[in-house]
Amino acid sequence: MKGVEGEAEINGITIHYRSYGQGDPLLLVMGLGGNIDWWSSEFLEALAEHFQIVAFDNRGAGRSEKAAGPYSIPQMATDAAELIKHMGWSSANVAGLSMGGMIAQELALDYPDKVRSLILMCTTSGGSDQVLAEPEIYSILDLPRENFSDEQIARVSLYLLFPRQFIDDNPDLMEKAVDDFCIAPISPDCFQSQLQAVASWSVHARLCDLKHRTLIICGNQDRMIPPRNSMLLHDLIPDSRLVQMPGGGHGLTSMYPEEVAAEIIGFLS
16 A cells, blocks of 8 residues: 655654555554555554554664664654654654553653554563563574575564464465565664663553553464463553454564454544
């Protein structure tokens, strides 16, 4: 889906964003290493019928500036808050996927007036209280990326995002995922800066202070951030709703774009 490209000078760096549709504002926050091109076009099209969507590349990723590290989740939440301001919005609904869900939680806690409602997809509250992935997942994340091509990293990363059976059953979608991964891929240094930001972050003890209506969505076969983390979020966040999608992996918005969009539209309506 083609959107309107834009750039904003925020916190000393250039943030690239893309706008779709019209209506109430909805900010989409992407996960670790990802960029705007990772959002499913079907997902964007469904949402753009109801909202003005702004999706953006986090610092270091995609077409945003390759800022020197270290990075932090609070720093990236401030980037998001400043982007809301740049768009001329007093506040926005905020939907975050994976690391984007961490940024969204931090944004809602640090800038509560900037957030109307919160959608947390395939994410965690971080820290020692979270349920960790299997060792195989961390071995993929810790690969020395400078030793591999973008396509090689993309193909091994499929196993972070999708259940093995889904990969086998959907070869065309997997090729598209690899192609999307190779559009403006993140550099090894910036990936490490984002990964370290995730590893050092937690808001577990602060979640009881969230005052926003919150929708939590996960797949019950997510190997990257196990679904138990979404159950913990649901237990800790007042006025939250939990939706689990059978068979869903970490790449939930690519596996079930229309179904996830429908949950968001229903929640925000």
